[in-house]
Amino acid sequence: MQHQRKATIRVEDYRSSLMFGRGLVVAVCVGLAVVVVVGACRQQTPSSLADVSPKGRPAGTGEGLVIATQVPVSGADSRCRIVTVGEQDRAIISVLTEGFAVAASPDLSFDGERFLFVGSRGEEDPQSIWEMRIDGSGLRLVTTCPGGCAEAIYLSTIYTIDMLAPVDQIAFVTLSSVEIPSEIFTCRLDGSRARRITFTANGASDPFLLDDGRLLFTMQVSPSNDETGNTDCLEAALFTVNTDGTDVFPFLGLHRRSGARPHTIQVDDPDWRTLNAKRIASRDRPPGRASVVDRDDAPAQLYCLNAYMTGLRGRSENDKTINKVRFYSRGGSSEVQSRTMPRLLGEAPVESDGSFFVELPSGIPIQLETIGSNGQSINRMRSYFWVMPGERRGCIGCHEDRALTPPNRHVFALRRPPTRITSDCLDPEKRKSPQTPGGRP
Amino acid sequence: MNVAIGLFLAALIAQGASEQDVHPRYVGQEVCLTCHSAGRNSEWQDSSHQSSPCTTKDLLAHNRSYAALQKSEARHIAALSGLRADVENSLICLACHATGADDGRRWAVPSFDITDGVQCEACHGAGSFHVEAFRTSRSAQPIKPSLHIRSGSREDCKRCHIERPSHDRVLKDGFRLSPIDHDYKTPVNLAISPDGSKLFVVCERSESVIVIDLATHEKVAEVNVGARPHDIAFSGDGGFAYVTNRTDASVSVIKTNGMKVIRTISVGHEPHGIVYDPQADRLIVLNTSDNTVSLYSVMEERMEAVLSGGEGPWSAALDSKNGRTVLTSVRPSLGNFRDPPVSELTVIDNATGHVVVRANVPGANMLQGIASIPGADAVLFTLVRSKNLIPTSRLAQGWVITNGLGVYHFDGRVDQVLLDQPASYFSDPTDVAVSPDGRRAVVVSGGGDEVAIVDVEALLELLRSSAEYEREHILPNHLGMSSHFVLRRVPVGRNPRAVAFSADGNVAYVANALDDTVTTLRAPDFVMESTIELGGPDLVTHLRRGERLFHDASVTYGKQFSCRSCHPDGHINGLTFDIEADGIGLHPVDNRTLQSIFDTPPFKWEGTNPTLHRQCGPRLAVFFTRLDPYASNELDALVDYMCTIERPPNRYRRRDGLTDAQRRGKAVFERATDNRGLPIAPKNRCVTCHSGAYFTTRVQSTVSTNMWFDAYINVELKDLSQNDEFGVLGNYYFVDVGLADKLMDVPHLRNIADGRPYLHNGAANTLEEIWTRFNMTDRHGATADLTRQQLNDLIDYLKSL
Incomplete structure (x- = not known):
């Protein structure tokens, strides 16, 4: 399927969005809730973080090639496709996704031999996750999402104590809608064992696998000056999470960058724009994850070593005494309310050394608020976190310097059983994952 | 009375009255069989023994057990048991392949022959009192069978007849040591001769010192030294090199003109670091297992003094300008339970040979490499900051272990900084060297296969410019600080352990323990210049x-x-x-x-x-x-x-066996009645759980060593003292607050003296505390009635195992 016409590929701002140490927040104000994405092509919007070229050796069968998504220039045409292009001569070698109404977001495997992509056969079909060899053979459906899938990337392996050996897995993002935000899921490479790993109030997307094996992603959070929890103006902030959903943390703090700057790839082609070009090559596989997350009903715990610790400092004389900490989730009678209404789950005492220890419900967005001696609110989180089943999560303090290591101290809170916080106040139906992936077809 | 008994009695008389009269001695099977042979007092062959090994055929088979140690498989089993090849002198092997080895030959009469393997007394205990009772009975009638002798039971069989992974691995799986395993070098330390012409590399596996000509990078000599050599120092004129031998508890003296070991000096146990003080013509040897420091006068060829060091003294740096030698300690000092670790830097006055400062390094452990900073009145040392008091529930943010450098200023101040970065740690910093001009330091990361090039001036300036709070709280705990003073990290060979600078400071030599090489790094950028092969095999064996x-x-x-x-x-x-x-x-x-x-x-x-x-x-x-x-x-x-990790020799054990006190302690250990003569329940006897070759039955047991913090028990914080984890609840044990005691592993007791702290939770700092502080309920062995002397004897015996 050779295409004689040459396409000139120029990369703009190819890696500017991933300068570690600076972080990236794309401040996006949207009119109503979150962006409603209706198709995979629209997911090729500038906020994608997946278009970093791998730096490894050229893969055998894909040597000298680039794989990319092509989007029709005409706005009326929503089809898009995945192509390979000669790295040197810039000639399109093949259209890999013939027969797909929509195909986009290719993510190369670590050996550079295969790729994952999001696509649908028919224009009305929901987007699913597919895998194909880079020569176009070996097409298989990996998993489906009821409302459609938006992105998929390869992860390294996952391992739990009852496994014989680690298994490969992928991460994928469900499409968002007015009612339901996008969230990140993982499943095994064969599509089985799908598990939701983000539990946000307003959506998570743009998964990117870091070299250390963690997942970098964007989460929609409320602006710092908005404590009402409304979703009219959200900021996308970078977070990291382990690939089993544990240990979600802001990525080097929350940073703001003025103006969203697209990192597009421009193509001299009258009919198609070429996006997300990636040199086909092998790359180092980040380390896998050995996980304690197993049974869905396993209790989760959270301990904080010193709630007074902020930045580089612990408690100072001017600090108000923190007496307890309150835990909120989201929950209301309607779908929209369930995402916007804070709902008190419970509270736990804070010991005199600033420590607290709780057992938390897993798999729901949770927000923390510190309470002073007179019952006044001292601080409340802007974003949400969650705990996974079986996770025993530790944190140092509240917004402590992320390069600060924990104080080596046996804190008071860990000398007693945890305070149990439940989600009994939440509607059980609302607690269910709104978008359970179809799993293995 | 036959000849065997006659010999036995003659031996008893010859040894005269002593402590040994209080405890029975091993007489040997020949003496037993004098009376207990077939047809004569042969009740041991009656129906009660039909299922026991005490048939003639089985007894002979047991006698051959010693000879099994001479089979070729024995050395492979020994290797997998962490023993050196001398299996016929290994107490662990002899515990089941011989009789009475644990007591030693001091507690046997000449008629006893250990090569007779497992004999009657292996199950029935030393028989001299039994034989003596027969002699004094003045009767040909058989004496009471149980008189002064244990009856023996099937439980005795289980002490040895249990599954042994080491034996199965060799005899069933066919595991064999590769001949190549003995050919590796494993360089763990190095030093440059005072004239700057040669590099001396201490090789642990080959138990040798390899000498490299620095002009050609060729090996010019390899000198065999003692077992498990570790460190090296030179005399002032370079005429002699002194090498510590860890397993041998000695220092080999190499005459560099001729490259021969001319003498061996006995020092403390498991010596690691060594330095030579030219002013005092003295060797300072750090005995890691002893927690002592040997000062040896080279001129007088005598030990001047043995000083008390920190916990596990490891390396030393001699600072001539300040007249001080500073020693690191690899283990933290013993402190309060669940307090952060504090390690000791021991400072010796070179002139007097006295310890003048014991500086605390708070929050740190694994203090290893150390080097003086010329012109700075300070030394650099490597350290680890383990976060052992918080749950190991994650790794990010330095949650479990952080790695860094310490700076000891001769005014007494100690600073700490981390070499780690947020997602790239600098694991196992084992050594540091400072360039002669004091501007650069090289630190090795044994776990990361790399070295860090440190701008010493920048480090010192960072310390000077930081406020007190930052020096105390931020710098030792911040993963971003190394960017201020680490110029770069440079990959080297596998498992770098040691580093040394050339005299002109232009080259740093890094010993890579697990690929048998030395990497040379060239200043000013310290890029890798060359790799010196030490001659180990290219093949990487299974081990x-x-x-x-x-x-x-x-x-x-x-x-x-x-x-x-x-x-x-x-x-x-x-x-x-x-x-x-x-x-x-x-x-x-x-x-x-x-x-x-x-x-x-x-x-x-x-x-x-x-x-x-x-x-x-x-x-x-x-x-x-x-x-x-x-x-x-x-x-x-x-x-x-x-x-295969070797267990070092037990330093509390005499070559000829237990001391008198230890033998008394053994009697306490094995006693079945208390001081009032009342029987001790089997569950409360030491030997019930601690028996066999390793002094463990390997069966989980409940001995009430669980404490209130071993489960979630709702206690009020007021009951907990902040200074003492046990607080008011010190006497509240697990069962006392209504919870079922937990089954715990029975730990083996070999080399238990070197296993501080004790108990599963490390609550006991010493063996004594196990019983004086944590056995109030008398459930971890019946010890409440023991006199001070008995407890001391018991502990002395335990240390000998």
Whole structure:
């Protein structure tokens, strides 16, 4: 399927969005809730973080090639496709996704031999996750999402104590809608064992696998000056999470960058724009994850070593005494309310050394608020976190310097059983994952 | 009375009255059979013995057990048991292949022959009193069978007839040491001769010192020294090199003109570091196992003094300008339970040979390499900051172990900084060297296979410009600070352990222990210039692969730590950790040695891991390293290597056996009645749980050593003193607050003296405290009635095991 016409590929701002140490927040104000994405092509919007070229050796069968998504220039045409292009001569070698109404977001495997992509056969079909060899053979459906899938990337392996050996897995993002935000899921490479790993109030997307094996992603959070929890103006902030959903943390703090700057790839082609070009090559596989997350009903715990610790400092004389900490989730009678209404789950005492220890419900967005001696609110989180089943999560303090290591101290809170916080106040139906992936077809 | 008994009695008389009259001695099977032979007083062959090994045929088979030690398989089994090849002198082997070895030949009469293997007295105890009773009965009638002799039971058989992984691995699986395993060099230290012409590399595996001509990078000599050499120092004129031999407890003196060992000096146990003080013409030797420092006068060829060091003195730096020698300690000082570790820097006045300062390094352990900073009135030393008091529930943010450098200023101040970065740790910093101009330092990361090039001036300036709070709280705990003073990290060979600068400071030499090379780094950028091969085999054997994995931090998230990070020399770091798997905030567990553990399953303090494969496979990955587990072949190699980690000789044991006090202690250990003559319930006897070759039955038991913090018990904080973890509840034990006692693993007792702290949670700083502080209910052995002397004897005996 050779295409004689040459396409000139120029990369703009190819890696500017991933300068570690600076972080990236794309401040996006949207009119109503979150962006409603209706198709995979629209997911090729500038906020994608997946278009970093791998730096490894050229893969055998894909040597000298680039794989990319092509989007029709005409706005009326929503089809898009995945192509390979000669790295040197810039000639399109093949259209890999013939027969797909929509195909986009290719993510190369670590050996550079295969790729994952999001696509649908028919224009009305929901987007699913597919895998194909880079020569176009070996097409298989990996998993489906009821409302459609938006992105998929390869992860390294996952391992739990009852496994014989680690298994490969992928991460994928469900499409968002007015009612339901996008969230990140993982499943095994064969599509089985799908598990939701983000539990946000307003959506998570743009998964990117870091070299250390963690997942970098964007989460929609409320602006710092908005404590009402409304979703009219959200900021996308970078977070990291382990690939089993544990240990979600802001990525080097929350940073703001003025103006969203697209990192597009421009193509001299009258009919198609070429996006997300990636040199086909092998790359180092980040380390896998050995996980304690197993049974869905396993209790989760959270301990904080010193709630007074902020930045580089612990408690100072001017600090108000923190007496307890309150835990909120989201929950209301309607779908929209369930995402916007804070709902008190419970509270736990804070010991005199600033420590607290709780057992938390897993798999729901949770927000923390510190309470002073007179019952006044001292601080409340802007974003949400969650705990996974079986996770025993530790944190140092509240917004402590992320390069600060924990104080080596046996804190008071860990000398007693945890305070149990439940989600009994939440509607059980609302607690269910709104978008359970179809799993293995 | 026949000849055998006559010989026995003659021997008794010849030895005269002594402590030995209080305790029976081994007489040997020949004496037993004098009376107990077929047809004569042969009740041992009656129906009650039909199912016992005491038939003539079986007895002969047991007698051959000693000869089994001479089979070729024995040395492979010994290797997997962490023993050196001399199996015929190994107490662990002899415990089941001979009789009375634990007591020693001092407690046997000449008629006893250890080469007769397992004899009657192996089950019935030393028989001299029994024989003596017969003699004094003045009667030909048989004496009461149980008089002064144990009756023996099937339980005695189980002491030895149990599954032994080391034996199965060799006899069933066919494990064999590769001949190549003995050919590796394993360089662990190096030093440049005072004239700057040669590099002396101390090689632990080959037990030699390899001499490299620095002009040609060719090996010009290899000098065999003692067992497990570790460090080297030169006399002032370079005429002699002094090498510490860890296992031999000695220092080899090499005459460099001729490259021969001319003498061996006995020092303390497990000597590691050594320096030569030219002013005093004195060797300073750091005896890691003894916690002592030997001062040896070279001119007078005598030991001047033995000083008390820190816990596990490791390396020393001599600072001539300040007239001080500063010593690191690899283990933290013993302190209050669950207090942060504090390690000691010991400062010796070179003129007087006295300890003048014991400087505390708070929050740090594993102080190893040390070097003076010329012109700065300070020394640099490597350190680890383990976070052992918080749950090991994650690794990010330096949650389990951080690695860094310490600065000791001769005005007494101690600073600490981290060499780690947020996602790239500098695991196992084992050595540091400073350039002669004092501007650069090279620190090795044994787990990361790299070195850090440190701008010393920038480091000192960072300290000077930082406020007190920052120096005390931020710099020792911040992962971003190394960017201020680490110029770069440079990859080197596998498992770098030591570094030394050339005299002109232009080259740094790095000893790579596990690929038998020395890397040269050229100033000013310290890029790798060349690799000097020391002559080890190219082939990586199964055990060598395991050794590499043991020292490799890449199995851990961010390369934060390796197995060695907590197990230097395969032993312990002296800390108690809060492991996630046991529940966080409770049930702290003491770190346990890896020396000679293959035959001591189950593993883990709860005894829930039946094999080392289980312990080091899934569990290690999920609860410690948080990355992929070892592949099957890797795990095999790692486990086999761990099993070969040698147990050093017991320094409390005389060559001829137990001392009188130890023999008395053994009687306490084995007693079945208390001081009032009342029987002690079998459950409360030491030997019920602690018997066999390793003094463990390997059966989980409840001995009420669980304490209130071993489970979530709702106690009021007011009951807990902030200064004492036990507080008001010090006497409240697990069962006293209404919870069922937990089953715990019975730890083996070999070299228990070197296993401080004690108990599963590390609550007891000393063996004494096990009973004087933590056995109030008398459930961990019946000890309440023991006199002070008896307790001392018991402890003396335990230390001899």
